[in-house]
Amino acid sequence: MAPGVDLDFRPEVPAFDANAALGRRHDRRVAVDDAAGLLAEMDRAGVERALVYAPHAAAFDSAEGNAGLLEAIGSELRLAPQFEGNPTFDDLDETAAQIEAADVRAVRMVPTLHHYPFRSWVVGEWLEWLSARGIPLWLPASYETNWHDGADLDPHAVHETVRQFPDLTVVLCEVHYVQASWAPPLLRSLSNLSIEVSRYVIADGIAQLLEIVGPERVLFGSRFPEQAIAPQLYHLHRLGLNETDLRAVCGGNLARLLRM
């Protein structure tokens, strides 16, 4: 008898996915690449809303990918767009205008994929702008494509740079157990750093993160469509959190960061 297994699981609190991709990839055919498919999977998992980015924006061209993302979302209010920005290639003024025109509430940068150091002499102007606008920044700990092996984000660069922008919220996302040696101390050292946990599967790892940074800085994410939506949500429901903390982690924190 195993009373902890719930074969009829549905989330007990509103869920807002902090890490989903929408659109096709260049390097493989993903199982779901359109809004209808994503929404169907969200319904099956009991997730109300999702923050979505475009893989093409990360892999090739931010402006093209971001525009395609808005097109793919259409008028669907359950999907919140997240724009990609590459400070070494994109024009900040143009990107800022597009962000404001579309009322985008979150930005994503992939320094590992775009081959630049996450240092203020590269990203400082962008971080200053994001900080002034109250727009949070997502940073994948690694990001893989067929021509990029998913090298780790440089934690020292993140530490030195993010500490210079104390009013900017940065969300470390896609953190795998191979980054478990540096992610917790980095979170401990930067009070404006949060973590999205779609890949954080190390045993009792999320409970330890909650002890280190508290429930306000831990965000549910799925990494859909590379991964299923429901498993990490189920996991979060088995951590023994009280309803307030569960509500924050599963979606409340993201809604607060996005001012939604």
Added chain:
Amino acid sequence: MDTPVIDFHSHAGSWGRYGVDADCDLYLKVMDAAGVDRTCINCIWFGDARRGNDLVMEYVKRAPDRFIGVAFATPHYPEEAVKELERAVHQLGMAYVKIYPDYFGRPNDDPAYFPIYEWVDEQEMAVMCHATYPFDPPGTTIQGRFTALSDRFPNVRWVMAHTAGTLDADAAETARVLPNVYMETCSSRTALGATEFNVERAGEDKVLYGSDMALMDARQQIAKVVTADIPRRAKEKILGLNAMRLLRLDGRP
């Protein structure tokens, strides 16, 4: 759910690189929260297999109704391997054999493993290992590999670790066509639709739930089965009934 839940794949011991601690209390806490009744546990992290197997027994002795010991053998020390398996299985009561060819640099169908398999074949036990390796020769297929192994060692039950957490058609087809070959679910990637894919292709009797504790959390790993779009009975089989049958814990010969 009133059927047993058995985790077929977990590890004892510490691995500081990934923050994994040899903490039996933590293990039991996570098992309780996940709803796992019993966990099959091995230790592959010592060059001295005997030392790892003894560490496993510390967990088993601490909670004999919760842990099922699994024996590790390494061909780095062929002169010790079968002797240690004899001890681990017949003296310590371990339930099946785990090998880890990644540490050996040669795949699981390398002849260096055959003395281990011959012994396992005589015992009619299970062996768990990965199905593919970074050093596989070009053209290697999972089905070809396990067909040859099954032909040579017909009484061994082969469990392909991690394969049911992926969308690998070769692995699923191998489990479908070979009666003694099974798939196991743990993976850090949680590929979308993997459980559904493998149940459809290999069959619900051929998939075993595993967590890879303490590298991965049993709550997150079990969720891939719990939340999958498959029939309830299939979930019950994957979560424990298949392991009961494979380990002969269900009373059947």
